[in-house]
Amino acid sequence: MPGGEHGRPARRAVEDRGTEDLLRELVPQVLGILVRRHGDFDAAEDAVQDAVLAAVRTWREVPEHPKAWLVKAATNALTDRLRSEHARRRREENAVAEPPPEVPDHDDTLTLLFLCCHPALTPPSAIALTLRAVGGLTTAEIANAFLVPETTMAQRISRAKQKVRTLEQPDPRSLRSVLHVLYLMFNEGYAGSVGPALNRVELSGEAIRLTRLVHVLRPDDPEVTGLLALMLLTDARRPARTGPHGELIPLADQDRARWDEALIVEGVALIEEALARGEIGEYQLQAAIAALHDDARTAEQTDWAQIDTMYALLERVTGNPVVTLNRAVAVAMTRGPAAGLALIDTLDDRLPGHHRLDSVRGHLHEMAGEKDRARTHYRAAAARTTSLPERHYLLGKAANLR
Incomplete structure (x- = not known):
């Protein structure tokens, strides 16, 4: 759990990671709380940004309960938008001195992810909203990643926020929509469908970071574990996928000594853990196939017979023609x-x-x-x-x- 809740004190966490990392971790949690309480995505996001700016201006050292501080400051900012500028400034100044409010112990990041990845949104809109609200990327950064004008991306994100306001939350017991969006985000970053670059590391890296976060929140879900394993086992090959001029190098011709061995070891451990639970899903099967490729020290040593068997099982699970x-x-x-x-x-x-x-x-x-x-x-x-x-x-x- 984040610092200031069930774990080491927040001040110690900050010493280890830095204030910027702490704020980045807490922002989606605080945003999730405000959206759940007040329902207005745009206003809640603006209020959280105000609270972060207030923290940057006023924190000389991190308070004992930084998440509670941010929730109170953001709530005050949200209220202040309906009142005079004088009242807003007075509440912001009092935020540091007042005792921290009671804040739920659970992490609302997953709640926010469910909102951003609602199945009623189109995949491009869900990915953009997730990168903005949970990933903390600016609209300009997201637009650059998808090679569209910033105004176009701003409109897409705005429409997604407005759509979310009219929807009921999806059943939190199902992670399918969240995992699907993170999977698409990673794929677009690892093998960009448009443009001059084969890799868009800002997308694939953010997908891995968010999937790690979901894995922390849902460590016993085998498909969450399988998706994280798939991303790590696939991303391990990224250093060898391009030549000195960005040209594509196919799997059979890659210098496997350039593969990231640490990611392979972590990914293999994760997929073995997931498969041991006996609840086989599509991400676990894809991760198992990726592990078989990564296990081959040369292209000639690839266990194609076992890969064929895995793909046949994946066909039955998904019915996806791309799998075929x-x-x-x-x-x-x-x-x-x-x-x-x-x-x-x-x-x-x-x-x-x-x-x-x-x-x-x-x-x-x-x-x-x-x-x-x-x-x-x-x-x-x-x-x-x-x-x-x-x-x-x-x-x-x-x-x-x-």
Whole structure:
């Protein structure tokens, strides 16, 4: 739990992490409390920002109960917006001297995450709102990450806040919507779907940080543990995914000595812990597949037969055609490219126009020695993808087939 609640005193925590880290941890908790009490997302967010500014101005040392201090200061700021400027200043000045109010012991960060990740919101809106309210990123930073104008992102976040005000909270016993948003956020950061960069570390890193937070709050949920393991095992390969000029390096060609061994060890321990509970879910299965890839010291040592088995189980759990497309590679590696291509042929109606259909077909035709067909599919995939590094990679593959 955060400092000042069930753990070491807040002042000691600050010594260890610094005031800035403490405020970053407490802001989503305080915002969650105000939103739950007063229901106005915009006003609550403004009030919490006022409270943080007041803390920065007035704290000479961190108070004994920093979360309670911020809740009271934010509540006062929220009230002050309905009163005169003179009353607002008087309450802010009294915030330090007054005894801390009673604050709930539980952490409201997860409540705030549920609000931001409500299933009624579109995934882009939910991700943007989560990054703003829980992650603490500015609107400009979020806009930059998604390669859209700041005004466009501000409108998207504003609409999401207004939508949240009209919705009932989702059942807090279900984490599915939260995990889905964090999963999409990580994927967009690890393999950007648009623009010149393959990686957007600010997105993938924030997704990992927030998933770690959810894991602290829900340590016994195997899918939370599985998602965190999946992110760590995947992110461990990031240092080797790009060349010196940002070019894409596929898994088979990566320098595995550059993989982050500490993340692999942590991820493997987490997935083993999750699978031991016997409640298998999609994130655990994806993490298990990632662990099998990370366990291979060379591409030739990859256990494709077990990966195929895992993908077949994941197909039954999710029914997702992208899973079938990924499985086609494992099938090709174990039973030959013709078997993989036959599996892909079942997906044309389920993934119409998806660039990865052509990309994987190109790869399997290349495996089969069918260079002309491979070249045609690589070029078709390059024409459809919106990722510049991926486009350059696919065009390079086509050009090198002689």
